[in-house]
Amino acid sequence: MLSGRPPSTELGIDQLLERLVSGSSRQKRSTASALEKVSEQLSGKAVVALKAYSPEGDEWGAGWILQILQRHQPKALEAIPGVSNGWFQMPSSCGIDYTALQQALLHEQFEQADRLTSSALRQLAGDQAVQRGYVYFSEVPAMEALDLTTIDRLWIAYSQGRFGFTVQSRLLSTLGGRYERLWPRIGWKKDGVWTRYPGSFQWCMEAPEGHMPLVNQLRGVRLMDALLQHPGLASRS
Known part of the structure; x- marks a missing residue:
C-alpha cells in the first residue's frame, strides 16, 4: 500500500491555503490549480486567508486568491476591503496612480x-x-x-x-x-x-x-x- 500525504487536490481548503503560503515553489503551483476548484469554499475564507500576506509585498499567493474570486466568485471579491482600489499597495515617488494597472492585472x-x-x-x-x-x-x-x-x-x-x-x-x-x-x-x-x-x-x-x-x-x-x-x-x- 502506498503511504504518504494525499495529493493537493484531496486536501481541505485550510490545508490548501496553508500550502499556498508555506509550501515549496512546486507545491504552491500545484496548490494554485487545486484551489481554483474550490472557489466557492475559498470565498468564505478569503478575508482571513489574505491576512497571511503583506500588501506591501509581491507574494503571488494573495494575487491568485484575488484572481480566483474575480474569475468565479466576483461578489465575494467585492466584500474584501480595499480591492476596488487595489489590494496591493502602489507607492510612487512622482505621483503616478497605478490603480488601473493593478485592476487590469x-x-x-x-x-x-x-x-x-x-x-x-x-x-x-x-x-x-x-x-x-x-x-x-x-x-x-x-x-x-x-x-x-x-x-x-x-x-x-x-x-x-x-x-x-x-x-x-x-x-x-x-x-x-x-x-x-x-x-x-x-x-x-x-x-x-x-x-x-x-x-x-x-x-x-x-x-x-x-x-x-x-x-x-x-x-x-x-x-x-x-x-x-x-x-x-x-x-x-
Whole structure:
C-alpha cells in the first residue's frame, strides 16, 4: 500500500491555503490549480486567508486568491476591503496612480496591463519620452526606483510569479546573459523581427515565463538591458 500525504487536490481548503503560503515553489503551483476548484469554499475564507500576506509585498499567493474570486466568485471579491482600489499597495515617488494597472492585472487583462506599463515608463522617463511615445535607454537610470519596484511587484503578484522585470532578469541570468536565447520567450521571432500579433506574443497566464511585460527592442536590447540593470530592479533580482 502506498503511504504518504494525499495529493493537493484531496486536501481541505485550510490545508490548501496553508500550502499556498508555506509550501515549496512546486507545491504552491500545484496548490494554485487545486484551489481554483474550490472557489466557492475559498470565498468564505478569503478575508482571513489574505491576512497571511503583506500588501506591501509581491507574494503571488494573495494575487491568485484575488484572481480566483474575480474569475468565479466576483461578489465575494467585492466584500474584501480595499480591492476596488487595489489590494496591493502602489507607492510612487512622482505621483503616478497605478490603480488601473493593478485592476487590469487582477482581471488578467494582460495586454491592457502591458500598455499601461509602457505608459508609466514613458512618464517616468520624462515629458520628452511622453511626447515622442517611447523611451530611450539613456533615460532609464534617472527613473524612480520606487515606481519601477511597484510595477514589478504588481506583475509578479498577479502572474503566479511568472511575469515581471525581475523575472526576466533572473531568466536572462540562467541563459548566460544571452538575449538571443531570451527573445523567443518575450515575443521575438527567430529572424529577430518583433511582432505582437498574431501568434508570437501571448496575453495570458499560460504564456512562457518572463513573457511580459513587453519591452520595445526594435532598436536592440539596450532599453531592456538598462531596465534590468536599474539599481531599483537589480536589487530585487
